[in-house]
Amino acid sequence: MTVSLEFPTLLRLLDERSAAFRSAVTAAPSLDAPVPSCPGWTVLDLVRHLGTGQRWWAAIVAAGPAGAPPAKEVAEVPRGTEALLSWYADAHELLLRALRAVGPERACWTWWSAGVSPANAWGVARRRVHEVLVHTYDAQLAAGAVRPMPADVALDGVAEFLDTCNSTPVAWPHEAATVQYHATEGRSWLLTLDSTGAWPAPLTDDAAPASVSATGTAEQLLLFVWGRRTLRDLRTEGDQRVFEQLIAWEPEE
Structure with missing residues (x-):
């Protein structure tokens, strides 16, 4: 791996980036606003995607070593901004609790298990930090108010993409x-x-x-x-x- 952030740092970053994501969604003109960087998606679609992903990875981490992931639930989500963000916050907390409960070395199913990134809770935490980071950019773009990414997080994001996706x-x-x-x-x-x-x-x-x-x-x-x-x-x-x-x-x- 090209970078080795400590597990507590990843959990802190995950919390910070999720807060930034919620702020960006709040600033969007509406949940039906298009997301230019995700053609065909609205802000509602973006929140549904990220929240469903957080819940799925929470279940994956909690399940431990497995040959296949648990089924991804496609839940109905609230239509109002306040209720939708509450739903997303619950999903985020589910993931954080699952990660804290098992610790960084807990093995689990991952789609990148044959690559450089480890198939464990540390690898999941790192992946989700950057998933939220980039989707925060998407939400900010939809809101017309893109903010600079923290340089240290973006640097690790490049390394993580190479370790995981390339x-x-x-x-x-x-x-x-x-x-x-x-x-x-x-x-x-x-x-x-x-x-x-x-x-x-x-x-x-x-x-x-x-x-x-x-x-x-x-x-x-x-x-x-x-x-x-x-x-x-x-x-x-x-x-x-x-x-x-x-x-x-x-x-x-």
Whole structure:
């Protein structure tokens, strides 16, 4: 893993980001307001998605080691903003309580179990921090009041995405390549793509020139890997086809 935040820090960040998400939803003109970064979704859809996800991961963590996750409940949600946010807050507390009850080392089912991120409560907490972080951006965009992300959280978000979403033993179906990400805050990462799969690692001073690289703020890089920004928002060097191939790649294990 490229970053190792302590479990209590992750729980604190999860709480802080969830509070920011609720504030963004409150600031939206209505629950029917469109979310530009999630085409076809309204603010109501965004809250339903995130709250349902928090409840599902709470059940996953509580279940412990398992070969498959529990069924995801598709619950009816309130239509009023106050009641909806109360429903979301309950979902958030369910997840926090489940994580606190089991501790960071508790193994559980995860969809990333073959990659770098650990299949345990620590890995779930980290993933949910950044899920809420990015969806807070979505809600703020819908409200027309985007606020800067905390740089330290965005930096970990880039690393977490590489560890979780760009980490797989599935063979890369194209010519072997390397991708470098450079954050202007002073941190960089390397992603190797070859017949062994996709594997992230810290970027060392003696690393060979990459096939392609992208430079931007931590927030810009995070929003790019999450599909909220494009290459035009970053400074790139090298063969941009590698980025296009990576974005289009859907490895099946």
